[in-house]
Amino acid sequence: MTTASSTIQAPSRNSAIDAATPPSLEELWMPFTANRAFKRAPRMLVAAKDMYYTAADGRRILDGTAGLWCVNAGHCRESITAAIREQAGVMDYAPPFQMGHPLAFELAQQLTRMLPDGIDHVFFGNSGSEAVDTSLKIALAYWQAKGEPQRVRFIGRQRGYHGVGFGGIAVGGIEANRKQFAGQLLPAVDHLPHTHDLANNAYTRGQPEHGAHFADALEDLVTKHGANTIAAVIIEPVAGSTGVIIPPKGYLERIREICDKHGILLIFDEVITGFGRLGASFGATKFGVVPDMMTVAKGITNAAVPMGAVCVRHAIYDTVVNTANAGIELFHGYTYSGHPLAAAAGLATLEIYRTEGLFERAASLESVWEDAVHSLRGSPNVIDLRNIGIVGAIELEPRPGAPGARGFETFVKCFEAGVLVRSTADTVALSPPLIIERDQISQMFEVVRGVLRNVA
Numbered sequence: 001m002t003t004a005s006s007t008i009q010a011p012s013r014n015s016a017i018d019a020a021t022p023p024s025l026e027e028l029w030m031p032f033t034a035n036r037a038f039k040r041a042p043r044m045l046v047a048a049k050d051m052y053y054t055a056a057d058g059r060r061i062l063d064g065t066a067g068l069w070c071v072n073a074g075h076c077r078e079s080i081t082a083a084i085r086e087q088a089g090v091m092d093y094a095p096p097f098q099m100g101h102p103l104a105f106e107l108a109q110q111l112t113r114m115l116p117d118g119i120d121h122v123f124f125g126n127s128g129s130e131a132v133d134t135s136l137k138i139a140l141a142y143w144q145a146k147g148e149p150q151r152v153r154f155i156g157r158q159r160g161y162h163g164v165g166f167g168g169i170a171v172g173g174i175e176a177n178r179k180q181f182a183g184q185l186l187p188a189v190d191h192l193p194h195t196h197d198l199a200n201n202a203y204t205r206g207q208p209e210h211g212a213h214f215a216d217a218l219e220d221l222v223t224k225h226g227a228n229t230i231a232a233v234i235i236e237p238v239a240g241s242t243g244v245i246i247p248p249k250g251y252l253e254r255i256r257e258i259c260d261k262h263g264i265l266l267i268f269d270e271v272i273t274g275f276g277r278l279g280a281s282f283g284a285t286k287f288g289v290v291p292d293m294m295t296v297a298k299g300i301t302n303a304a305v306p307m308g309a310v311c312v313r314h315a316i317y318d319t320v321v322n323t324a325n326a327g328i329e330l331f332h333g334y335t336y337s338g339h340p341l342a343a344a345a346g347l348a349t350l351e352i353y354r355t356e357g358l359f360e361r362a363a364s365l366e367s368v369w370e371d372a373v374h375s376l377r378g379s380p381n382v383i384d385l386r387n388i389g390i391v392g393a394i395e396l397e398p399r400p401g402a403p404g405a406r407g408f409e410t411f412v413k414c415f416e417a418g419v420l421v422r423s424t425a426d427t428v429a430l431s432p433p434l435i436i437e438r439d440q441i442s443q444m445f446e447v448v449r450g451v452l453r454n455v456a
């Protein structure tokens with residue numbers, strides 16, 4: 001399938017590999033997975049270090065996706081592992097309701113130092129989905145506290161992904177994620193059009209020139225529903241899970257302007273775009289557009305312990321907390337909000353980002369990365385290539401009558417050839433750890449190029 005030189009060599013086996021055959025695959029109901037097909041032909045990972053996974057058969061797999069857009073500093077970093085281990089021995093758990101522990105406060109403070117000016121309070125959860133649903137609840141609580149309780153409507157965007165909570169799938173715009181649950185989604189939600197425009201923008205490097213006007217649809221939704229019924233707009237600065245849609249120049253600025261004009265809160269879902277992925281701390285920083293709330297997760301702990309967070313402007317915290325009667329101000333929280341192990345992992349992770357300058361490193365690699373992505377132009381079935389920061393997308397022509405099949409086969413064959421990529425329908429996405437070296441970028445794209453030649 002690939003030439004010998006583009007296939008990554010297997011290292012020696014280790015104990016993780018020897019322990020890798022589970023007695024049964026049946027009992028586990030796997031998430032977002034074709035369970036029956038997987039269990040017939042499993043792809044099992046058993047170890048990870050820096051840029052590589054080790055597969056159950058001992059092969060090294062170059063991680064082209066930072067796990068699931070989350071291991072931004074590379075795998076099994078010593079300082080993160082040590083921080084988790086140490087915290088587990090000191091205090092495994094502390095209840096977060098009416099009690100506190102120092103690391104959660106410290107992490108909130110460290111995180112706010114990285115955020116755009118004015119966003120200075122943090123609410124912790126355990127995932128991106130929880131962060132999204134929390135942000136929607138905070139928006140509702142804010143408008144209640146402001147004396148505008150009729151502002152309850154949320155505006156999402158077609159093809160948006162905001163996790164799998166009921167709030168997240170309601171504002172999300174990936175139809176497959178909604179249709180099994182369509183009978184019970186949040187009632188007051190509308191969607192902006194997505195900005196993917198192959199006819200005008202195919203093979204753009206970075207942000208497309210064409211498409212700022214897609215933001216004007218927000219004015220139409222305001223006219224349709226009335227600004228005073230809309231609580232918030234939620235969008236990903238770069239839509240990731242749907243197959244990487246990069247905002248056209250001027251689009252996010254225009255969304256911000258329209259939200260300001262009508263007093264609507266703007267939420268950036270930065271679960272993927274946060275922590276250096278775009279060659280800047282956050283999408284808000286990269287694009288110079290500051291929302292009212294940001295949801296983050298994934299890279300906050302380098303994925304070593306689950307954690308998510310909502311970061312809010314001062315005025316939102318102030319309005320909800322300082323105008324409330326004495327007592328609990330927001331009736332929301334999770335048993336594991338700010339969990340000690342996650343907080344320890346988060347602090348160690350932010351320290352790596354700072355001391356290794358990983359966001360700057362990502363920015364400095366951006367042009368090499370861009371050239372590598374666009375070197376696939378002309379490969380069989382490729383109809384678009386997109387890039388921003390250390391994110392790349394290869395859009396393939398769908399096979400007639402079998403949408404998604406070509407993308408999935410590319411993913412499987414890349415894995416067999418030693419590179420982990422991610423496929424969403426017929427788009428293959430690449431988002432490696434930010435520690436990637438130039439020769440690993442070349443190696444990754446040579447493998448993908450070889451696979452594309454062999455996928456009919």
Ligand code: PLP
Nearest residue numbers: 127128129161162163269271272
């Ligand atoms: N929001 C965005 C933009 C995401 O990309 C994701 C996950 O990929 C989520 C939310 C959900 O995060 P989680 O899977 O941690 O719940």
